[in-house]
Each structure stands twice: as structure tokens, then as C-alpha cells.
Amino acid sequence: MKKQLSRFRVRTVSAVAAMAMAASTAWAVDPFTIRDIRVEGLQRVEPGTIFASLPVRVGDVYNDDKGTAAIRTLFGLGLFTDVRLEVNGSVLVVIVEERPTVNEVDFVGTKEFEKDALKKSLRDIGLTDGRPFDKALADRAEQELKRQYINRSLYAVEVVTTVTPIERNRVNVTFTVVEGEPSKITEVRVVGNKAFSESTLTGLFDLDTGGWMSWYTKSDRYSRTKLNADLETLRSYYLTRGYLEFRIDSTQVALSPDKQGISITVNVTEGERYVVSGVKLEGNYLGRDDEFKSLITIKPGEAYNADQVSETVKAFSDYFGNFGFAFARVEARPEIDRTTNRVAFVLQAEPARRVYVRRVNVAGNSRTRDEVVRREFRQFESSWYDGDKIKLSRDRVDRLGYFREVGIETQEVPGAPDQVDVNVTVEEKPTGSLTLGAGFSNAEKLALSFGIKQENAFGSGNYLGVDINTSKYNRTYVFSTTDPYFTNDGVSRTVDLYHRTTRPYYAVDGDYALVTSGASLRFGVPFSETDTVFFGGGVERTTIEPGTNMPQVYQTYVNQFGETSTSVPLTIGWARDDRDSSLVPTRGRYQRVNAEWGIGGDTRYIKANYQFQQYVPLNKQFTLAFNSEVGWGKGMGGRPYPVFKNFYSGGLGSVRGFEQSSIGTKDAITQAAIGGSRKFTLNSEVIAPLPGAGNDRTLRMFGFVDVGSVWGENDPINADSLRASVGVGISWISPLGPLRIAFANPIRKLPGDRIQRFQFQIGTSF
Known part of the structure; x- marks a missing residue:
């Protein structure tokens, strides 16, 4: 051709x-x-x-x-x-x-979500700046946006997509959203129950028909995730009370025609209540049958309890792990006798093979350095797998406080049946905190405190903190830094620099002041996984600036030792903390002992302080909390106890309802509080959900009783000098830290005491 x-x-x-x-x-x-x-x-x-x-x-x-x-x-x-x-x-x-390229994605009318969060969700499906655009992608984006809103119970949401062509074959994509009103739960029903009332069962749910705090808790907003969690709570409630064959038959979620109301109906079959008749072991228990039997929490003669069965199986698996058997198979097989409503359990175990850890992998730590996580691990690479050490390692990483979640998974190594990798996955959280505090009184009007703290500075695991108090009467500047692994053995080092100026309440120009400047160095030595001993030393200089209204004890000290005193204190302390949370504890105990010994300079003294906290869970919602503190000081070497080392009481952290540091001995002439060398404080609280907030633990209320006082070296210690107050308050885990608001009424006070009924602070516990 x-x-x-x-x-x-x-x-x-x-x-x-x-x-x-x-x-x-x-x-x-x-x-x-x-x-x-x-x-x-x-x-x-x-x-x-x-x-x-x-x-x-x-x-x-x-x-x-x-x-x-x-x-x-x-x-x-x-x-x-x-x-x-x-x-x-x-x-x-x-x-x-x-295809046109997406130049910009924008949203109009969005209030429920931050724009950045919506952009991220669309980025995950392929619609983002710089990517090719087509109509099918826009339709998928609309559906994704609606899904996001439906997850927030905004079923009436409308989304309109506008595509605007611009130069160079690009388009701007704008989603105009009409959110509408959120759909609210109008009814929650449980059908088929006989043993427990419907109100008892629905009271277990986090989802409810709402209350006066629903604007905060959003408990009346339907969420499939929350419903699944509530169904698990319901299932657990029955399974821990003997109902072995309990099941949830179906769950109906109905939306009203106007898309504003949601009704939830849960259909259940309770079955019969079973009592445990016995427990026996079968399989290979490494010749340690008696040791495994001691781990059994299933109790014959009592109602079947699924938690006890799960705890026993887990305890067996963990105990096998202590001997290197990471993949031990443990099964609790029920043998049901329906004629007598009794059940016996056969615990079948097969340890499988012993393994050792090839590698420990850390993931999710975009800011925190690997070594910060790894140095908390007690399970080492190339050593036998140890279940206790794995759990301890996980708890130690969690207690760092740098992560929202810490997960550990054991993964088999392909082609090596006797090896596993331990994968640690963390989700980081902000570790900086801003601390604000304030108190109102006739004396100070408004006193502010301010602090910036970074628990994980630059991802190194080191602590940096700055505290500033702008009070007219207690002005403080403190800089502190801690290296928790100053040595490879876990010895910590803390450096403090501080400058404090204290003036009397009702101070006027020309009044006296205490000015203290100093520096200290402390080391913390871990003696066990929960116990740490601290020791260190420092140098400080205290000046009593003469002025009007100076108490006689200060004038006497100045006449005897001069206006300026230099101290060289040595410190030693011990701390133990096994609380389940440092922010919202519900169980556990915290203890702390500190002792300070002035061995050099112009002073000779010893000062000791002991603090004890105990948290007792009364049930899922209520917690009983106690805090006590005892302080004691004494002059040594024939010298009196320095008045500027006195303990003080009153206000936040001690006896609420009284002005800060106002309780105790008063000067006979000026009536200024001068503190004392001995101190006692006892706080008790009942912590409960805020009415209308459901089971939300971040927003709670509490009632409290505080008792305490301070005494001078020559004052008699008796109950007549104790102050006491009662009150109520609200605690909230705010974005800035724990916020506590308290309104207290002194029920035991002495003439001359200064009252401060309303107080609040961010960043404190008791």
C-alpha cells in the first residue's frame, strides 16, 4: 500500500x-x-x-x-x-x-467540625490540594462529609458542592454545609428483661435521653461506637451476675420522620442464672499445678462471673509467659447442667513452644525519641519472653504521661517459630501545660498564679518548668528542670532556681517582707518499680526586710541573727505512687516523705513533711478520696527554728474556706499569720458524676470536709485549735489542666480568722 x-x-x-x-x-x-x-x-x-x-x-x-x-x-x-x-x-x-487540578478545598457553614479535620477526612479519600479532580470524587467527598455529620447525630445535614474553574486548568472546590439541628435520643428501651428493671439497665448506658448538662456531655447524641460500648456494658452486667447464656437478640435504631428524634430498642434474652459447681485443670501445666491453682479466681458455690473466668484465663496465659511460653493456649470450657442450673469449668492448657524476643519495635512516636520509650522497657531483646516484664514495661511507658494510648502486640517472626517481635505503638499527646490560679478575698481582691511546664521537652523525656505568682503578698519566680535518666540506671537529676517575696496580708507601702533566693540540686534513685528515694542539697539566702507591721517574732530573729541568713540545707525523701491515674484517680495510694536538714550557714534546723493520699472506689461512679499531710520542724544546735521556714495552712491544698496561709498563730500586735513549726491537714472528698453529665469522668462534682491547723514550737497541740470547713465543688479536666472550683463554709473557726469562701485553681489535685 x-x-x-x-x-x-x-x-x-x-x-x-x-x-x-x-x-x-x-x-x-x-x-x-x-x-x-x-x-x-x-x-x-x-x-x-x-x-x-x-x-x-x-x-x-x-x-x-x-x-x-x-x-x-x-x-x-x-x-x-x-x-x-x-x-x-x-x-x-x-x-x-x-483532568483539572484541585487548587483549594474550602467549607462554608461548618460549625460542628474544624475545617482542618474535614480537610483531613477528604484527603484520605483523595480530594486535596494539588490532586486531579473529577465529579465522582466530589460525590464521594459529599458522602464522606455527610457520614462525618451523621456520626455527630446531625442527620438533617445538607451538603452542596460548588466547583469553580480558574486559570491553568485548576478548580476551587467549595462545600456549602447546612448542618441543621442535631438529632437527639428521645427513648432508650430494653425489652425482654426480667431479673433487672429497665431503669437499672438503661442507667448503665452512656447514651441517654439527656439532661441539663447534655450540651457538654452530648450523651443524647447517637453514636454507633457509643452504643456498641453500652451493649458491651449491658452484656458484662449480666455475665458477671450468673447469666451464662445471656444474649442480645437485636438492636433497633429508629429515626423520626423529621430526622430530629432517635429511639433505641435493645431486645435481650436473659436465660437462666447459673452457679459454679467446680473447677478442674487439664493439660500441661509444666509441673506447677499448685502454682496455677493459686491463680484461679473462679469461686465454686457462687454465681457464674465472666470477669472471674477471663481473669483466670489471662492470669494463666501471663504466668505461662513468665517461663517464655508467649503463645500458650488456655481455654475455659464450661460443662453446663441445665437441670440444676449449675456449671463446672475445665481449664485446658497447652503451653506450646518457648520463645525469646528478637526485637522491640516502637511506632507512633513522631516527637518523642525512641530511647525515651526503650529505657522504660524491662523486657530486653534477645532474652526469653517474660509476660510480667512485658506488662511492667507497658505500665512504665504509660506512666510517663507522654502518650494518650500505649499498646503492645506480640508478633511471630516468619520462619522462626521460637522468636517473636514486640511491637509498641504509642499515640502522643501534648505534654506542655499552662497552670493558672486565682483567689478572691477582701485582702488581695484577685491574686493570680501562672506557670508553664513541659513534661517532655523536645521529645527528650526531660522536664522544664517555670512558675510565676503575681500575688501582691506572695510573689514567686521558680525555674525547674529534671532529667529522669541522668544516669543509665535511671537516677534522675533535678535543678531548681527560685526567688520568693512574701508580704503580710493587708500590706501597705513600707511593710516588711521576706525575700528568699536559692538553688538546689536533687537526685532520685529508683529502689523498686514503685519506690524512689530522693536526696540532694542547696544554698539559699533569706532576707527579712524591716518595715511597719513586722511581727515580734521576726523582729526578735533580726535582733538576734541579723536581717540576712544563709542556709545550706540537705534534703532526703521517698515517694511511692500506685494510683490508677494522676489526673482522675479512682483507686490507689500515693505517699511522699521529705526531710530537710540545715547543716551550714547561719541556721541549724530539721524539717520533715509526710503526705498520704488514698482513693477508694465505691462503685463505677462514686469515689471516696482522702488526703493527709503532717509537718514538723525543730531548731538544732541550740538555735531556734528559723521563722521563715514555718509551715502555713489555709486555702487551696489545705483547709479550704480560709484565706491562703492565714490559719495559725497570729502576732499579738499586727494580727499577721506567722505560721508554725508543726502542721496537720486532713481532707476527705466524695467524688460523684455531675448531675446530667452521665458517666463522664472529665466533669465531676465533689463534696468535701477539711480539717487542719499549724502550731508554733511552744503552742499546745489540741483539737480546740483545729479549723474545719465543708463545701462542694466541681472538677473539670480542661484543655489547660485539671480545674477545681470550690465553695467552702468554715464550720469551725477562731476569732481573727480570715474567710475566703470561693476559690478556684487549675493544675492542682486536692
Whole structure:
């Protein structure tokens, strides 16, 4: 055939049409050898992308099948709205029309979500700045946005997409959202229950029909995740009370025609209540049957309790892990006697094979350094797997306080049946905190305190803190830093620099002041996983600046030892903390002892302080909390106890309802509180959910009783000098830290005591 210009055009609106047209014999061309390939129509896509994707190369023989394959491949890239092939002699010309590129994604009318959160959700489905755009992607984005809103019970949401073309084949995509009112739960029903009342069962749910605090807790907003959690709570309630065959038959969630009301109905079958008749062991227990029997928490003669069964199985698995058997199989097999409603359990165990840990992997720590996590691990690489050490390692990483969640998984090593990898996954949280405090009184009006703390500075695990108190009467500047692993053995080092100025209440210009400046160095030595001993020393300089209204004890000290005193105190202390949470504790105990010994300079004294906290869970919602503190000081070497080392009481952290540091001995002339060398404080609280807040632990109320006082070295210690107060308060885990608001009424006070009924502070516990 005589060589001439031959054109082969295939124009499509979809990949399917393109392939059909390419296969049509009406557009067929005779096969030829490709001498060159030319690409036209590109704007942003690199030519190399086309050449790398084409199934033909220069020198290949072109035919209709290869043309169909080329069109299919180029459409499959998702970058083009149109693809054409033209043949010019022996040159194959690829003509493409690029999809528009997304220039910007914006939202109008969004109040429920931050725009950044919505952009992230759309980025996950492929719609984001710089990516190709098509209508199908916009439709998927609309559905994703609606899904996000439906998860917040905004079922009436409407989303309209506007695509605005701009220069250089780009588009702006705007989603206009009409959120509407949230759908609220109007009814929660449990059907089929006989042993327990419906109100008892629905009271277990976090989802409810709402209360006056629903604006905060959003407990009346339907969420499938929350409902699943509530169903598990319901199931656990029955299974821990003997109902072995309890089941949830179905769950109906109905939306009202106006999309404003939601009703939830849970259908259950309780079954019979079973009593445990016995427990026996079967299988291989490594010759340690008696040791395993001591771990059994299932109690014959009592009602079946699924938690006890789970605890026993877990205890067995963990105990096997202590001997290197990471994949021990433990099964609790029930043998049910329905005629007597009794059940016996057979604990079947097979330890499988012993393994050792090949590698410990850390993931999720984008800011915290690997070594900060690894140095808390007690399970070492290339050593036998130890379940107790794995659990201890996980708890130690969690107690760092740098992560929202800490998870540990054991993964088998392919091709090595005696090896496992331990994968540690963490989710980081902000570790900086801003501390604010204030108190109102006739004396100070408004006293502010301010602090910035970073528990994990630069991801190193080191602590940095700055505390500033702007009170007219207690001005404080403190800088502190702690390196928790000053040595590889876990010895910590803390450096403190401070400057404090204390003035009397009702101070006027010319009144006296105490000015203390100093520095200290402390080390903490871990003696066990829960016990740490601290020791250190420091140097400080205290000046009693003379002025009006100075108490006689200060004037006497100045006359005897001068206005300025230098101290060289040595410190030693001990701490133990096994609370389940430092922010919202519900169980556990905290103890702390500190002793300070002034061995040099112008002073000789000893000062000791002991604090004890106990948290007792009364049930899932109520917690009883106690805090006590005892302080004692005495002068040594024939010298009196320095008055500027006195303990003080009153206000937040001691006896609420009294002005800060106002309780105790008063100067006979000025009536200024001068503190004392001995101190006692006792706080008790009952912590409960805030009415209307459901089971939310971040917002709670508490009632309290405080008792305490301070005494001078020559004052008699008796109950008549104790002050006491009662009150109520609210605690909230705010974004700035724990916020506690208290209103106290002194029920035992002495003449001259200064009252401060309303107090609040962020960043304190008691």
C-alpha cells in the first residue's frame, strides 16, 4: 500500500467507551512499525509518566490491540478526561486532555467540625490540594462529609458542592454545609428483661435521653461506637451476675420522620442464672499445678462471673509467659447442667513452644525519641519472653504521661517459630501545660498564679518548668528542670532556681517582707518499680526586710541573727505512687516523705513533711478520696527554728474556706499569720458524676470536709485549735489542666480568722 497520511482517532468520555471504539474495525489501521512517539496536551503531568505507562515502545509493531491497551492504561492513571491516538505516517501521536487540578478545598457553614479535620477526612479519600479532580470524587467527598455529620447525630445535614474553574486548568472546590439541628435520643428501651428493671439497665448506658448538662456531655447524641460500648456494658452486667447464656437478640435504631428524634430498642434474652459447681485443670501445666491453682479466681458455690473466668484465663496465659511460653493456649470450657442450673469449668492448657524476643519495635512516636520509650522497657531483646516484664514495661511507658494510648502486640517472626517481635505503638499527646490560679478575698481582691511546664521537652523525656505568682503578698519566680535518666540506671537529676517575696496580708507601702533566693540540686534513685528515694542539697539566702507591721517574732530573729541568713540545707525523701491515674484517680495510694536538714550557714534546723493520699472506689461512679499531710520542724544546735521556714495552712491544698496561709498563730500586735513549726491537714472528698453529665469522668462534682491547723514550737497541740470547713465543688479536666472550683463554709473557726469562701485553681489535685 502506498505510504500516505493515515489518521486513527479514538475519542471517549470513559475508559469503557474508549476500549469499545478502539476495538471497532471502522477505526482500524494497518499494523506498522513505530518510528517515534509524540505526546500532546500535557500541562502538569510529566511526559515520562505517559511513556512509562504505554505498552508500546519505539521499534514495536503497532496494531489495534495495542492501541486498545494503550488507551485503557492511560485512562487507568486517573489523570485524564480524554485520550486520543493519532497515526501520522509511522509516528504515534498521543493526545490527552488532563483532568483539572484541585487548587483549594474550602467549607462554608461548618460549625460542628474544624475545617482542618474535614480537610483531613477528604484527603484520605483523595480530594486535596494539588490532586486531579473529577465529579465522582466530589460525590464521594459529599458522602464522606455527610457520614462525618451523621456520626455527630446531625442527620438533617445538607451538603452542596460548588466547583469553580480558574486559570491553568485548576478548580476551587467549595462545600456549602447546612448542618441543621442535631438529632437527639428521645427513648432508650430494653425489652425482654426480667431479673433487672429497665431503669437499672438503661442507667448503665452512656447514651441517654439527656439532661441539663447534655450540651457538654452530648450523651443524647447517637453514636454507633457509643452504643456498641453500652451493649458491651449491658452484656458484662449480666455475665458477671450468673447469666451464662445471656444474649442480645437485636438492636433497633429508629429515626423520626423529621430526622430530629432517635429511639433505641435493645431486645435481650436473659436465660437462666447459673452457679459454679467446680473447677478442674487439664493439660500441661509444666509441673506447677499448685502454682496455677493459686491463680484461679473462679469461686465454686457462687454465681457464674465472666470477669472471674477471663481473669483466670489471662492470669494463666501471663504466668505461662513468665517461663517464655508467649503463645500458650488456655481455654475455659464450661460443662453446663441445665437441670440444676449449675456449671463446672475445665481449664485446658497447652503451653506450646518457648520463645525469646528478637526485637522491640516502637511506632507512633513522631516527637518523642525512641530511647525515651526503650529505657522504660524491662523486657530486653534477645532474652526469653517474660509476660510480667512485658506488662511492667507497658505500665512504665504509660506512666510517663507522654502518650494518650500505649499498646503492645506480640508478633511471630516468619520462619522462626521460637522468636517473636514486640511491637509498641504509642499515640502522643501534648505534654506542655499552662497552670493558672486565682483567689478572691477582701485582702488581695484577685491574686493570680501562672506557670508553664513541659513534661517532655523536645521529645527528650526531660522536664522544664517555670512558675510565676503575681500575688501582691506572695510573689514567686521558680525555674525547674529534671532529667529522669541522668544516669543509665535511671537516677534522675533535678535543678531548681527560685526567688520568693512574701508580704503580710493587708500590706501597705513600707511593710516588711521576706525575700528568699536559692538553688538546689536533687537526685532520685529508683529502689523498686514503685519506690524512689530522693536526696540532694542547696544554698539559699533569706532576707527579712524591716518595715511597719513586722511581727515580734521576726523582729526578735533580726535582733538576734541579723536581717540576712544563709542556709545550706540537705534534703532526703521517698515517694511511692500506685494510683490508677494522676489526673482522675479512682483507686490507689500515693505517699511522699521529705526531710530537710540545715547543716551550714547561719541556721541549724530539721524539717520533715509526710503526705498520704488514698482513693477508694465505691462503685463505677462514686469515689471516696482522702488526703493527709503532717509537718514538723525543730531548731538544732541550740538555735531556734528559723521563722521563715514555718509551715502555713489555709486555702487551696489545705483547709479550704480560709484565706491562703492565714490559719495559725497570729502576732499579738499586727494580727499577721506567722505560721508554725508543726502542721496537720486532713481532707476527705466524695467524688460523684455531675448531675446530667452521665458517666463522664472529665466533669465531676465533689463534696468535701477539711480539717487542719499549724502550731508554733511552744503552742499546745489540741483539737480546740483545729479549723474545719465543708463545701462542694466541681472538677473539670480542661484543655489547660485539671480545674477545681470550690465553695467552702468554715464550720469551725477562731476569732481573727480570715474567710475566703470561693476559690478556684487549675493544675492542682486536692
